[in-house]
Amino acid sequence: MTGGVPEGPGDDRWGSDGGWDDGSLDATARVVDADSSEEERRIEAALRPRRLTDFPGQQRVRDQLGLVLEAARRRQAPPDHVLLSGPPGLGKTTLAMIIAAELEQPIRITSGPAIQHAGDLAAVLSSMSEGEVLFLDEIHRMSRPAEEMLYLAMEDFRVDVIVGKGPGATAIPLELPPFTVVGATTRSGLLPAPLRDRFGFTGHLDFYSTEDLVKILTRNATLLEIEADPAGVEQIASRSRGTPRIANRLLRRVRDWAQVHGRHVVDLPAAEAALDLFDVDARGLDRLDRAVLEALCQRFGGGPVGLSTLAVAVGEEPDTVETVAEPFLVREGFMVRTPRGRAASPLAWQHLGLTPPQGSPGAGAGSQDTLPLSGDVGRFSG
Structure with a gap:
C-alpha cells in the first residue's frame, strides 16, 4: 500500500465493494445514484474534468480555489480545508477530485450519512496519510458526535479515542498527519457554526449559464463520440435548468432518440422531439x-x-x-x-x-x- 490508498484485494483494509472496510471509497470507486447502471457510472467518470483549467464555468470559485491550491503547492504543505456548497449537480464532487489531482494526492470519499458514529469517523481518519484529501459529501448530515470529533481533527490533527465506558473510560489521543478535508453540502445553513468556521475556504457554486452548458455539452459530445449540431446542443443546454448533470443526462437521451430513429446527428429537430418525449418543455420544466x-x-x-x-x-x-x-x-x-x-x-x-x-x-x-x-x-x- 502506498500513500494511504488501498491497492486491491491484497490490502486487508480493502472491502469487497471496491472500497475501504470503514465505508469510505477511493476516487476510482465513486458512488453515483443508487439506480445508476455500470455504464452510467463509467460515463460519469469519463466526463469529469481532471484539472482546474478544464473545469467550465464557476469562474470566481475556480480562480479563488486556484489561488489557494497554488499557494499550498509553493509552501509544500496541505491547503486549508475546503467547503463547497450549492445545489446538486453543479460539480462539487468533480472539484473535490480536481483538488486531489492538482495536489497530486490520493482522495478518500465518504459521505455524512455513512458516518453515524464517532467510531466510523475515527476509522477513516486513523488510516489517512500525509497530504491526503478526505472528501465528505453531504457533510451536513453527519451525526453530532462525529462532527465534534471532526472539529478536533481539522484544527489540531488529532482525535481522542475513548477506551472503556463510564468512570473508567480513558481518552487516548491519536496524532494524525496533516490532511485536507473537502466538504460538500447542498444546505450549508444546516452546518453548525463551529464546523463551518473550520473551513479556510468556502466556495458557493451557482447555476450555469446556457453558454457554459453549451461548452460542457460540446466537450462531452466529443468524449462520447456523439455527432452534435450546435443548434441541437444549444437546445439541450437551454432546457437543462443550469445544471451540468441534467445537461449530460439529456444529451444521452437525445442521442438515444437519434439512434433509434436512424438519425445519427444530434440536431435541433432531434433535440426537440426527444426532449418533448421525455416531458422536458422549452423552459426546462418536467x-x-x-x-x-x-x-x-x-x-x-x-x-x-x-x-x-x-x-x-x-x-x-x-x-x-x-x-x-x-x-x-x-x-x-x-x-x-x-x-x-x-x-x-x-x-x-x-x-x-x-x-x-x-x-x-x-x-x-x-x-x-x-x-x-x-x-x-x-x-x-x-
Missing part, C-alpha cells in the same frame, strides 16, 4: 414541475396553498415537492413562497396557457404587485 403549477392554478385558483396540501394534490411527498420542484419554479419566477403558502405567479398562468380568474394572485397585468407578497417573503406556512 412532469413534476408542470403538475405542481397545474395544481396551483387549476385546483387552488393560483393559491396561496400549503406545501402539504399541494404535495397531496400532485401525489408526491412534501419533501419531494420542496426540494426537487420548488427551487427551480421559484428561481424561474413561476411560483412564490408567501407567509400563507405557495402561490402561482402571472408567468405560471401564461406558461400553462390559462387565464387567471379575477381576484386571483395572477390576475394582474403581469405585475409582481398582484402577488400576495409582504415583507415576510421567504417565510411560509404549511
Whole structure:
C-alpha cells in the first residue's frame, strides 16, 4: 500500500465493494445514484474534468480555489480545508477530485450519512496519510458526535479515542498527519457554526449559464463520440435548468432518440422531439414541475396553498415537492413562497396557457404587485 490508498484485494483494509472496510471509497470507486447502471457510472467518470483549467464555468470559485491550491503547492504543505456548497449537480464532487489531482494526492470519499458514529469517523481518519484529501459529501448530515470529533481533527490533527465506558473510560489521543478535508453540502445553513468556521475556504457554486452548458455539452459530445449540431446542443443546454448533470443526462437521451430513429446527428429537430418525449418543455420544466403549477392554478385558483396540501394534490411527498420542484419554479419566477403558502405567479398562468380568474394572485397585468407578497417573503406556512 502506498500513500494511504488501498491497492486491491491484497490490502486487508480493502472491502469487497471496491472500497475501504470503514465505508469510505477511493476516487476510482465513486458512488453515483443508487439506480445508476455500470455504464452510467463509467460515463460519469469519463466526463469529469481532471484539472482546474478544464473545469467550465464557476469562474470566481475556480480562480479563488486556484489561488489557494497554488499557494499550498509553493509552501509544500496541505491547503486549508475546503467547503463547497450549492445545489446538486453543479460539480462539487468533480472539484473535490480536481483538488486531489492538482495536489497530486490520493482522495478518500465518504459521505455524512455513512458516518453515524464517532467510531466510523475515527476509522477513516486513523488510516489517512500525509497530504491526503478526505472528501465528505453531504457533510451536513453527519451525526453530532462525529462532527465534534471532526472539529478536533481539522484544527489540531488529532482525535481522542475513548477506551472503556463510564468512570473508567480513558481518552487516548491519536496524532494524525496533516490532511485536507473537502466538504460538500447542498444546505450549508444546516452546518453548525463551529464546523463551518473550520473551513479556510468556502466556495458557493451557482447555476450555469446556457453558454457554459453549451461548452460542457460540446466537450462531452466529443468524449462520447456523439455527432452534435450546435443548434441541437444549444437546445439541450437551454432546457437543462443550469445544471451540468441534467445537461449530460439529456444529451444521452437525445442521442438515444437519434439512434433509434436512424438519425445519427444530434440536431435541433432531434433535440426537440426527444426532449418533448421525455416531458422536458422549452423552459426546462418536467412532469413534476408542470403538475405542481397545474395544481396551483387549476385546483387552488393560483393559491396561496400549503406545501402539504399541494404535495397531496400532485401525489408526491412534501419533501419531494420542496426540494426537487420548488427551487427551480421559484428561481424561474413561476411560483412564490408567501407567509400563507405557495402561490402561482402571472408567468405560471401564461406558461400553462390559462387565464387567471379575477381576484386571483395572477390576475394582474403581469405585475409582481398582484402577488400576495409582504415583507415576510421567504417565510411560509404549511
